[in-house]
Amino acid sequence: MTAPEAESLRVRPSAPQRRAWRGEAPVVAVVALGGILGATARYAASLWWPTPPGGFPWTTFWTNVVGCAVIGVFMVVITDAWAAHRLVRPFFGTGVLGGFTTFSTYAVDIQRLVGSGHTRTGLAYLAVTLLTALAAVWLAMTATRAVLAGRKRGRYTGHPN
Template sequence: MTAPVPGPAPGRAPDLGLLGSVALGGAAGSLGRWGVGLALPHGAGQVPWATLLVNVTGAFAMGLLVASLVDRPGAHRLVRPFLGVGVLGGWTTFSALAVETVELGAGRHVQVALLYLTLTFVAGLFAVAAGVRLGRTARPGP
């Protein structure tokens, strides 16, 4: 059985503070990702370093966020949606990873595509673990 998806009760208006915090965070994260893309362009057949960078740093930040906020109560109710859904949702991008990988394969750069996928997933897993570890170390508690 899965937990219910949080949201407004039937007949109630959505929480505008929550919606606003997610929207503002998403705008900030998306603009940051766009800036990284401008700073680290890539050509055909090259590893898309900008997408790799934002996805791995986003994984680290999510691990840190989980260890710092989710595992420990007491943070303002809008911090987690702002950072986790908004900023990190706008910062990271699975869709760009998928499109860039398909484009690399279609351009006969299969080895680069496999390297890109491997780097993204392996580095992302280590980044989450490092973020969780740092978050728990930096804020000890139950």
């Protein structure tokens, strides 16, 4: 190929594509920053509370359950009670909580347990984590909505909160 032919094959983003990227760059940046914070907190928890070989991975279990509960509260607050800045949800929901909770470690923990002959523990961990994490989201959302509804009733009826 000659230089002009090679030049014609190069794809250049259009002006609207460049503007769209500039608009999304802050979102990518806050997700990355939040992810660093969340993953660092999870890693610190794993150092503080290590899982013995063949043992139930309590650190990953509680990290995922707590993270799911917090996401339940967070989603209700930012959708029902507070008009959050457009970067709050990507920073905290996707970044911090996405970095804190971990499906990949959960899957690796199951694989390690089953592979090392602890099949019942691995299957119990698989089921208990899934059910408990889902319950945590639901309970946190339900409780947060109840608290918010109680605050609204108290405000309109004159009850102090």
